[in-house]
Amino acid sequence: MSTIERNKMTTTIDTSLYSELFDKLQSEIILPSNILQKKQNAIKQFELLGLPNMKNEEWKNTYLAKYLKKGFQPGVVKKDSSKLEIITEILPPLTENTNRIVLIDGLFSQELSQIHSSIQFNIFSTSHCWSENVQNANQLFASQTKDYKQSLTALNTALSQDGMFVEIVEGGSAHIELLIVQTGIDIISMPRNIIHVGRNAYLNIAEQYILLEGHSMINMVSEIFMEENSKIEWVKIQDAGDHCHQIDSNYVSLEKNSRYHCTTLSLTGELLRNQQYIQINGEQAHADLGGIYILEAQQQADNIIAISHNVPNTTSNQLYKGILDDSSSGVFNGKIIVIEDAQKTDAYQSNKNILLSDDAAVFTRPQLEIFADDVKCSHGATSSQIEDYESFYLRSRGIGKELSKSLLMFAFVADVIEEIENVSLREWVKSRISTKLKIDL
Amino acid sequence: MSEQNQILEDLSSSDYKYGFVTNIEQEFAPKGLSEDIIRFISSKKEEPEWMLEWRLKAYKEWQKMEEPQWANVHFPKIDFQDIIYYAAPKQKKELNSLDEVDPELLKTFEKLGISIEEQKRLSGVAMDIVVDSVSVKTTFQKTLKEKGIIFCSMSDAIKNHSELVKKYIGTVVPIKDNYFAALNSAVFSDGSFCYIPKGVKCPMELSTYFRINAAGSGQFERTLLIVDEGGYASYLEGCTAPQRDENQLHAAVVEIIAMDDAEIKYSTVQNWYPGDKDGKGGVYNFVTKRGMCKGKNSKISWTQVETGSAITWKYPSCILAGDNSIGEFYSVAVTNHFQQADTGTKMIHIGKNSKSRIVSKGISIGKSQNTYRGLVKVHKKAENARNFSQCDSLLMGNRCGAHTFPYIEVDNRSAKVEHEATTSKISEDILFYCQQRGIDSEQAVAMIVNGFCKEVMDNLPMEFAVEARKLLNISLEGSVG
Numbered sequence: 001m002s003t004i005e006r007n008k009m010t011t012t013i014d015t016s017l018y019s020e021l022f023d024k025l026q027s028e029i030i031l032p033s034n035i036l037q038k039k040q041n042a043i044k045q046f047e048l049l050g051l052p053n054m055k056n057e058e059w060k061n062t063y064l065a066k067y068l069k070k071g072f073q074p075g076v077v078k079k080d081s082s083k084l085e086i087i088t089e090i091l092p093p094l095t096e097n098t099n100r101i102v103l104i105d106g107l108f109s110q111e112l113s114q115i116h117s118s119i120q121f122n123i124f125s126t127s128h129c130w131s132e133n134v135q136n137a138n139q140l141f142a143s144q145t146k147d148y149k150q151s152l153t154a155l156n157t158a159l160s161q162d163g164m165f166v167e168i169v170e171g172g173s174a175h176i177e178l179l180i181v182q183t184g185i186d187i188i189s190m191p192r193n194i195i196h197v198g199r200n201a202y203l204n205i206a207e208q209y210i211l212l213e214g215h216s217m218i219n220m221v222s223e224i225f226m227e228e229n230s231k232i233e234w235v236k237i238q239d240a241g242d243h244c245h246q247i248d249s250n251y252v253s254l255e256k257n258s259r260y261h262c263t264t265l266s267l268t269g270e271l272l273r274n275q276q277y278i279q280i281n282g283e284q285a286h287a288d289l290g291g292i293y294i295l296e297a298q299q300q301a302d303n304i305i306a307i308s309h310n311v312p313n314t315t316s317n318q319l320y321k322g323i324l325d326d327s328s329s330g331v332f333n334g335k336i337i338v339i340e341d342a343q344k345t346d347a348y349q350s351n352k353n354i355l356l357s358d359d360a361a362v363f364t365r366p367q368l369e370i371f372a373d374d375v376k377c378s379h380g381a382t383s384s385q386i387e388d389y390e391s392f393y394l395r396s397r398g399i400g401k402e403l404s405k406s407l408l409m410f411a412f413v414a415d416v417i418e419e420i421e422n423v424s425l426r427e428w429v430k431s432r433i434s435t436k437l438k439i440d441l
Numbered sequence: 442m443s444e445q446n447q448i449l450e451d452l453s454s455s456d457y458k459y460g461f462v463t464n465i466e467q468e469f470a471p472k473g474l475s476e477d478i479i480r481f482i483s484s485k486k487e488e489p490e491w492m493l494e495w496r497l498k499a500y501k502e503w504q505k506m507e508e509p510q511w512a513n514v515h516f517p518k519i520d521f522q523d524i525i526y527y528a529a530p531k532q533k534k535e536l537n538s539l540d541e542v543d544p545e546l547l548k549t550f551e552k553l554g555i556s557i558e559e560q561k562r563l564s565g566v567a568m569d570i571v572v573d574s575v576s577v578k579t580t581f582q583k584t585l586k587e588k589g590i591i592f593c594s595m596s597d598a599i600k601n602h603s604e605l606v607k608k609y610i611g612t613v614v615p616i617k618d619n620y621f622a623a624l625n626s627a628v629f630s631d632g633s634f635c636y637i638p639k640g641v642k643c644p645m646e647l648s649t650y651f652r653i654n655a656a657g658s659g660q661f662e663r664t665l666l667i668v669d670e671g672g673y674a675s676y677l678e679g680c681t682a683p684q685r686d687e688n689q690l691h692a693a694v695v696e697i698i699a700m701d702d703a704e705i706k707y708s709t710v711q712n713w714y715p716g717d718k719d720g721k722g723g724v725y726n727f728v729t730k731r732g733m734c735k736g737k738n739s740k741i742s743w744t745q746v747e748t749g750s751a752i753t754w755k756y757p758s759c760i761l762a763g764d765n766s767i768g769e770f771y772s773v774a775v776t777n778h779f780q781q782a783d784t785g786t787k788m789i790h791i792g793k794n795s796k797s798r799i800v801s802k803g804i805s806i807g808k809s810q811n812t813y814r815g816l817v818k819v820h821k822k823a824e825n826a827r828n829f830s831q832c833d834s835l836l837m838g839n840r841c842g843a844h845t846f847p848y849i850e851v852d853n854r855s856a857k858v859e860h861e862a863t864t865s866k867i868s869e870d871i872l873f874y875c876q877q878r879g880i881d882s883e884q885a886v887a888m889i890v891n892g893f894c895k896e897v898m899d900n901l902p903m904e905f906a907v908e909a910r911k912l913l914n915i916s917l918e919g920s921v922g
């Protein structure tokens with residue numbers, strides 16, 4: 001890219017609009033003082049940082065302004081009950097023992113969400129927490145994100161109207177199906193989720209997006225707090241059509257012995273950006289991140305990861321696999337940070353890509369920043385195409401050209417799927433991938 | 442083993458072996474940088490008009506630029522007006538043979554372990570020695586001349602081979618390339634120039650030895666190496682500086698060009714003064730090195746052993762423009778005490794079937810920081826490009842850091858790119874294995890480190906391999922326990 005082109009691409013979009021909106025929002029919604037204070041700090045931080053542009057190392061290959069220019073703006077989302085009926089019809093059937101949370105354009109839908117009453121967990125909307133002043137939720141709000149210089153996250157902190165608050169009590173467990181429904185408005189929806197998993201508690205989340213019509217942009221932020229011995233299994237499926245733009249950030253803190261496992265499937269969408277910022281603060285804690293992106297046309301998937309090992313004896317594992325066709329592109333920016341004295345850290349990182357077309361591109365930056373000596377850290381990255389001899393092996397055994405290609409692609413991503421421990425989540429992922437690759441398992 | 446033991450013992454007491462100042466008469470330019478200084482340097486070197494213009498253009502560009510901040514190194518801001526941009530040993534008359542070289546200077550080289558006479562007889566290495574930016578003596582001129590090889594100082598080349606220099610200078614590293622390259626283009630005082638004509642395989646290793654001698658001076662040398670069709674050259678570069686408290690700046694530019702079927706092997710052993718145990722002093726080594734595989738089937742191989750300098754900031758790169766061209770990068774970077782190194786390579790694949798291989802070994806000791814930063818870029822037209830990268834880091838001590846920032850950008854599906862990196866310390870079980878066989882821990886560490894770096898060391902020419910191993914052992918000293 002020439003300098004001129006680059007300069008053009010870094011032209012910033014006017015951010016004053018966002019600040020004005022914040023003032024408007026503030027006058028409409030009554031917030032407890034501590035939340036208001038946090039939101040004010042966040043808008044100040046956003047004004048300082050501005051929208052990310054390509055000069056920002058993490059956004060080097062992602063041209064956000066291009067997507068914003070499609071007409072997306074920040075705004076105040078109003079509840080629209082006229083679409084409830086249509087949405088109800090397209091929602092997938094609910095499985096037993098599962099709690100359903102539906103966010104419509106970033107607002108928690110009381111009508112469509114189905115939450116069992118249980119002493120094991122509390123699930124509220126974030127706006128409920130603010131109006132009823134739920135202490136735990138309000139204290140946790142923005143307590144992790146404030147330390148990161150992420151402008152879109154700051155914007156979410158400032159402008160978010162709603163989201164989900166999930167609290168699993170000590171020893172409890174919950175299954176959640178999170179449905180993020182976008183009705184096709186121009187307003188960027190900014191749901192804000194707070195998840196607090198108590199000691200010895202377990203949570204699994206199956207998350208997917210649904211787009212009713214038109215296009216949508218979403219900037220979702222989740223703050224996750226994991227206490228001792230807790231465990232989270234989370235699967236995110238992004239497959240809501242070509243007109244989706246999703247920026248999804250998870251901020252996770254792990255205490256002793258806790259395990260966090262998140263798998264992201266980026267299947268369709270014009271911009272699918274997944275950011276995971278993980279702080280491992282307790283010994284023997286483990287973070288496991290998996291990702292599969294299978295893209296075509298002009299789609300782009302970004303996986304931005306930063307795992308910070310802050311105490312000794314912790315482990316982490318990243319495994320991301322991508323298959324890119326047409327003019328699609330994949331960005332992987334994985335970082336492992338091992339701070340001083342965080343000895344006996346074991347951290348692995350792997351990003352493998354297959355390019356199917358001449359116009360597809362992959363940008364991968366697996367990074368290590370190590371400040372302790374007694375560690376084992378490694379990373380690997382590859383890029384290649386499907387080799388002729390591989391498909392020859394299958395075709396010489398009577399398998400057709402298309403199917404042999406699909407089988408090889410499935411095999412390529414299979415190890416990410418196998419990492420998922422929860423059987424129903426794993427089967428769900430498997431079926432979505434096989435549908436995508438048009439193979440019958 | 443006894444030999445290795447001896448080496449360690451010899452060296453374990455010494456701090457920095459090359460920390461001496463030679464009292465030879467020197468000629469300085471006044472401190473500071475301005476157009477006048479550039480004119481002064483240019484006229485001192487009796488340069489043609491176009492060279493002066495080129496320098497002034499670079500100076501103007503440099504003034505517009507900002508010092509880069511992205512590297513993973515930290516140092517106080519450099520005052521570019523507090524540097525002497527030209528310091529030369531005073532030359533009273535033309536020298537015809539080595540006997541006429543200042544005897545003090547000859548002693549310097551003996552102390553460095555490079556007795557010119559001995560080199561001349563035994564190893565057949567042609568040497569160009571650069572002290573404080575001025576080339577003092579080029580040995581073996583005649584033998585090379587018979588083959589049609591031009592190997593001389595940059596200033597001689599500008600005078601005598603003006604056309605060649607004019608044609609190639611700045612083509613691989615343009616003056617606007619980066620801050621330090623622009624600075625170098627404006628004020629470079631000397632360096633080496635080499636041209637290998639078509640079909641000539643250079644019969645001996647070409648070598649340059651750089652030494653910063655004067656206090657408060659920066660060394661800005663410029664090397665230009667061109668190997669024409671079917672030629673071959675192996676080039677060695679060694680660097681030392683005396684021990685001084687203030688930081689000395691070294692901002693060199695190296696440009697190498699390989700035409701069709703040409704092969705160039707460029708080896709560096711860098712041992713500038715790294716500063717003392719408290720991180721005081723040392724050389725800032727900000728170097729731009731780039732090779733262009735211009736022709737088909739050309740090959741450029743960079744090998745570097747970096748043990749010195751307070752701060753190293755360099756990325757010897759290859760632009761693989763020719764079809765079937767090959768780029769290689771082998772590096773060992775050792776940092777001790779408060780040293781910082783941010784080094785790596787760029788492999789830009791443009792030609793079809795171009796191949797590259799990166800092997801980088803970083804060793805951090807004490808409170809040092811060692812960074813690998815690299816880029817592998819496969820352009821759309823680079824069919825069947827192939828890259829393999831491996832960067833391993835070894836950590837010794839719990840206050841040092843090792844960082845890896847590889848960038849991989851692939852725009853062509855037929856490209857095969859592999860990258861792997863590991864970071865670890867010397868494992869207890871390997872140490873235990875050695876120790877239970879009667880090898881003490883210090884020896885065991887030296888052995889393991891030598892093994893860790895073997896792949897790179899094997900790529901060094903004989904003369905350098907011995908020196909590099911010794912340097913490695915000095916740097917390791919005191920790092921165990």
